[in-house]
Amino acid sequence: MPKVQADDMTLRVQEVLDKFGSPPLAETPLAKKACSPTPEGVLAMIIDAMLKSRPVQHGLSQRTVNHLIEVGYHDVNKLSDSTWEERTDVLRESGYNRYREQAATNLGALAEFVQEKYDGDLNNLLQQGRAERDEVxxxxxxxxxxxxxxEELFLNNVQSVWPSMTPFVDSRSLKTADEIGIGTDVEAIYDAVQRDPMKMSRLANGLSTVRLEYRQQGISI
Structure with a gap:
């Protein structure tokens, strides 16, 4: 693809933000609380990434994330206290059937991991990783x-509250960005969003929506 002109790229970035850009956990009960690095919010972002990385229909995985948050599994103590059978039932209620048993096991392992290695707060992982994206x-x-x-889906979201992870766009969304005329220069894209970590996160999520809903042809300036 020819080199993207800066003005054209900025216009396309803004169009994606305006039409499709959404902040982390936008469709969940945590939508209004996801703009600060609380232990609950960061844990919810990991749960979101775990479920959405599986080959499951996006709407189904989103409904499941919503339900897990509704029952309080973004609280590491409540998740730790749940049994495998209880987690399986919650996943079944959401219609998350294909990977239900594996997901129930992974959620239990997640709670144990966060409690034992990071004292119940994944923000401690950021500190252990010296706030360096590759290490994190x-x-x-x-x-x-x-x-x-x-990992990539998590970084899309967590950069909004861990600014040292910015700028980041997952590889699939970066391909979409190239297809719709934004290009793949992540630093240039970051400039186009005024070097704002939340806008970068919203853009990454917006590009995912464009890809998932086959809207590439609808992005035109």
Missing amino acids: GRLVKDIKGVGDLA
Whole structure:
């Protein structure tokens, strides 16, 4: 693709933000509380990434994330106190069936991991990773059920509250950005959002929406 002109790229970035950009956990009960790095919010972002990284229909995984938060599983103590059977029932209620048993196991392992390694707060992982994105990403993948894609989805969101992770766009969304004329220069994209970590997170999520809903052809200036 030819080099993207700065003005055109900025216009396309703004269009994605205006039409599709959404902050982390926007469709969940935590939507209004996800703008600060609370232990509950960061844990919810990991749960969100774990479920959405599986080959499951996006709407179903979103409903499941919502339900897990509704029952309080973003609280590491409540998640720790839950049984495998209880987690399985909650997932079943959401219709999350294909990977239900594996997800129930992974959620239990997540609670144990966060409690034992990070004193119940994943913000301590940021400190252990010296606030360096590559190191934080490596540590995040120590969590059972978090692979490369889940790591990227987590970084999309957590950069809004861990600014040292910015600028970041997951690899699939960066491909979408190239397809719709934004390009793949992440630093230039960051400039186009006024170097605002929350806007960068919203843009990454917006690009995911464009890809998931096959709207590439609808982005035109």
